[in-house]
Amino acid sequence: MAKQLMFQIKDKLGDVVFQLEDKSAKRTFASIHKADLRQVAGVLHKDFKARFSIASGIDNVKNFELLYHFSFDDLGKIISIRTFVEKDDPVIDSLVPVIGPAAEWIEREIHELLGISFKGHPNLKRLLLADEWPEGKYPLRRDFKNE
Amino acid sequence: MSDKKKIRQTVIPIGPFHPLQEEPEFFKLFVDGETVTDIEINIGYNHRGIEKISEVKSFDQVTFLVERICGICSNSHPFAYCLAIEDLMGIEAPERTSFIRTVIAELERIHSHLLWLGLAGHFLGYNTVFMWAWKYREPVLDIFEAITGNRNHYAMNKLGGVRRDIIDDDIPAILKMVSELVPAMDMFKGAIIDDPVIHARLKGVGILTKKDAIAYAALGPVARASGFDVDIRRDEPYGAYDRVKWNVIVEQDGDVFAKAKVRILEIYESIKIINQCLKKMPKGPIDANIKEVPPGEGIGRIEAPRGECIHYVRSDGSNSPVRHKIRAPSFMSVPTAKASIVGQQVADASIILAAVDPCYCCTERMAVIDKKTNKQVLSAQDLVRMGQEKTRKLWKP
């Protein structure tokens, strides 16, 4: 049944997914370009009723990588959408208009810890760090060292 | 006096440092008369930068680190983390391990829900419920101490297995202690689920609709009380959950009563699961003896007492994670307070917020509270007192 789902998803998304990796029966990683994020998220969330579980960002030194983890609860499977954002242009579309309030805190946290901007987020202010925390210092970046 | 009706916006902060909300947390309520018109949730006082610390600890040390994300669900994070590494490596821990991990996880669910029950009792003005709930929590902590050596922070999970075995000779004694919880639970069930005063007090209060629960991607009892049927134990079985019989508790009303009912009934299911696991405990090793974590990425998730707890780990073959993303369930469930409290009465505020069962430390909750206001402000104690007063009015003279 999971295979059938993957066919249906691939069918719907077509070439937007340029790399697909089935790590196991429960885990699939699908790479897309950042411009296609809203379309893909919309398809998974609205058409296939996937639940947005969490997004994780990582500083790869040469770029930033964002993973959006969608849970297909009926199948016990996670499809993680992988996309990259350039170091000198760390901006990507916010998923709040597509997914709803579930994405709000998730994007705020990535924003303040990694310094990625989410275009269209209704309230992209700090969530965890104190107001006095200096601007421009992003703890989860590679060049930030714990003091 | 002006003809125009001015809307008085009064600000009521709840927390931090309220004695019965242990973690510093800041809910800022805006009210118009007796009605809550908006809420601002500020977190951040518990933020300890654990994901970054994880990158300088060895994979084994990370288990102890993430255990200390949260004291209440201190088994959930190591469990999810170990599953993430096992997912990365494509291995499964030995069978006996799965049963032991399940027993510990369900004992944790019982102690967590009892803890919540006590706090809820206090917010409602039933201090005896608080005392009883925490009194009956003690035997559960005794079981933990007998099995793991500690009342809290049990340190049972390790990569590929568990650190200690449950000695077969001890199982009858543990079964007996667990069975002694049932009459206590029957008492709570009678005192809460079947009590008409509680019905009058909590039904229809703080409703989170199913539509909102889905929009917020709510988790755990908060979601299930609104008819949003998600439970990782059934959806993506781990441990021994697919080898024992139990039920997912789902209610439809989404109010505080439904949230309380889900938690109380889940304790019965946990007792069922523990009994079956202990009786069916398979023989075998408890450790897969993982020596190295190869490069790769893995996702592990479990159903913690508050909902899906998910860890993502990336490794490059060195001794520490390259990236460790941790998302505790409260991160998704606490924002639902906005949907369930706006439009409600101020006297219900404390119980509505408590019903979300925010495990603040999981969510690094802390709130900035440096805004000074000239408006009239009620203290957290005032809010709790109002909630208790409202209950008192429902008691028969």
Next chain:
Amino acid sequence: MSIKVKALTKSLWAFHLATGSCNNCDIEILDLLTPRFDVERFGIVLVGSIRHADVLLVTGVVNKKIAPRLKKLYEQTSKPCLVVAVGACACGQGIFRGGYNTFVPVDNVIPVDVYVPGCPPKPEAMILGVVKAIEKVKSQK
């Protein structure tokens, strides 16, 4: 013995402060009130306002967001006020030492009278910690 000190050794009003903890110590502190340990029979009461406190029970690593608040709160207490650092985090930041948001340990912000190590310390250890605080006060007459 002055009246204030005498009062301190008879019945302690405790205020609990969490400064960035996993909450385990905080729950064990609350546990002290429950029937098994029942510290109220010793006259120890958890109060809701810092101004009424004789004893501050502090848990947590003290992170940057909370540090100024901790200092301000301590200054609001009426002296003498004993400070008990409860748990490994309050004693020395524990496993979180060196993190980007971990600031300084409790005793760098406010003076600490008694350290109760443990992760978390057992409720019996906390009671012992409070007893030691009382003995310390008594011996300082």
